[in-house]
Amino acid sequence: MSKIICYCLLFIALGFSACQENPKAVEQKKPRIFPEYSEALDEIIRSKEGVIRGIDLNSKADVITKSETKPPSEVAHDYLYFEYTIDSITNYSVAYNLQKDSLDEVEVQINCNDLDLSARLFTDLKTYYEKKLPNPTEDKGFVVYNCFEGQRKPFVVSLTDNSSPNKGIINLLIYRDK
DSSP, X not given: OHHHHHHHHHHHHHHHHHHOOOOOOOOOOXXXXXXXXXXXXXXXXXXXXXXXXXXXXXXXXXXHHHHSSSOOSEEETTEEEEEEEOSSSEEEEEEEEESSSSEEEEEEEEEESOHHXXXXXXXXXXXXXXXXXXXXXXXXXXXXXEEOOTTSOOEEEEEXXXXXXXXXXXXEEEEEOO
């Protein structure tokens, strides 16, 4: 009889433990950095600080590697290369060219399989840099922004839409004005 009571209590305890609801992890959305633009700009530009990704020209290699979210895909003398995937249709790469451990040039290439999204990203990048560096010049598909203001050393931001009929390709080049 005591075995029956023990088994009954065991089944009741198992029943209660099976009914317990485990709290589900709620995925928190990160606050937007640039809510007025496409979400992809939050990933590509990353910060309102610096020229791009929270980095300014003349930064050292260790500052760059600390600001990136993963190790570089390629490393060479005075060169760091990173590849990222935003979603199933959009990816981008960032190449940092240094001169004597001082950032001299940043090349970003954005690839997108959706031409409408690619056009929107290009427009968003144009608008972002127009607000940051006014008075751009446009010539033959290039949009060029020059910075000669304030304490910063002069630099140039060049934005190009090199899309083909079936793939969006946007190139962004930031370099010291010599």
